[in-house]
Amino acid sequence: MTEPDKRTAIMKAAQQLIAEHGFHGTPTAMIAKQANVGAGTIYRYFENKDELIFAIHAELEEELQAQMHSGYDQGWSLQQRFSHLMDRLLRYLLERPQDFSFLEQFYNSPFGNDLRRDRLLSGGSSCGEDDRLHDVFEAGIREGAIKELPLLLVHALAIGPIVFLIKDVHAGLIKADETLINECIVGCWNAIKV
Amino acid sequence: MTEPDKRTAIMKAAQQLIAEHGFHGTPTAMIAKQANVGAGTIYRYFENKDELIFAIHAELEEELQAQMHSGYDQGWSLQQRFSHLMDRLLRYLLERPQDFSFLEQFYNSPFGNDLRRDRLLSGGSSCGEDDRLHDVFEAGIREGAIKELPLLLVHALAIGPIVFLIKDVHAGLIKADETLINECIVGCWNAIKV
DNA sequence: AACTGCGGACTGAATATTCACTCCGCACAT
């Protein structure tokens, strides 16, 4: 196994185990075992357990953005752009329960709160999903297609239902078919459109 | 301090500390100290730490339902009933960040997952907020006022934004005034109305 | 080609710490 492979193995193992058992339910010993690595090896690649968790979060967020942006065209109509981003987001998280579970746990923890505060101070987007979605919101408000509401409220109206729905699907309470996905996105649009 | 007072003090201390530091960030010793109680006293009133957490959850959920139902009138129009329940829910959680934080942590943990599964099996509502809200959804669909969607999707469209918005407000990212509250509820209604 | 010495990635048992929970004796009431 070459050098970066171990790093990857550790991150993959940690992500998988944390998604299932939570941060405090997965000891570093368990991560090392799952990654086929000595307990000490983790600390060759990461300062400590927290750093490992941050690294996983950063990677997942990057991948999520890439997925949302792939096939995206600035030239489309506003609603097309909105639907594309929402569709990508929803489908990607639906088919990757592990990623979703990890991210949810991350945001609903002291880690997430710290991140949120940092992002607010540094002036960036206030949450992880996407900057391009915010562009769409701003453009929509300017063009009069989206109601003139605080950006954060628009964001909540658009993303909130998605997160809820994904949880229900992953919990096995409902099956996600094409109809459901489309209905959800339409509902979100109706919540924010003029 | 009379007998039930200690129990109350323990629950109050635990709720407060857990809301701030998370389940695993609040040792029982810390709870005991905050409650002005010996470390062993906790175990006179609760089998173990988990039982304590369950008890707090049960109490908070009961209080939440009571708040939503107070002043509620079955005779109102559909939209009135919807708005009342949503308004109560939103305002109550907005003014009690501790309760909200505790509940969020509870639902996003193995505790919450277990509860969710139990509730599904026992046929009750799939989440904590309210049964009466579900009655409104069902009636709305029957009357043709709410879109004919799976109940869980309606629920996601209605509650998802509220949870998101409350987080933003508690994080200090936005201020919750009358306008914001009303706009949020209107947005949720637009997402589900026919 | 065979041997030797060496650097550093890797290991995992040992360590130090933290935590949930127990238990024994005290203080106060009867």
Next chain:
DNA sequence: ATGTGCGGAGTGAATATTCAGTCCGCAGTT
């Protein structure tokens, strides 16, 4: 005296992190 509720030092298990050594591959020598 006897009983009851309580405190808090103590216990053992679990955990993150460390560190003393192992092992592998390569560069230099013969």
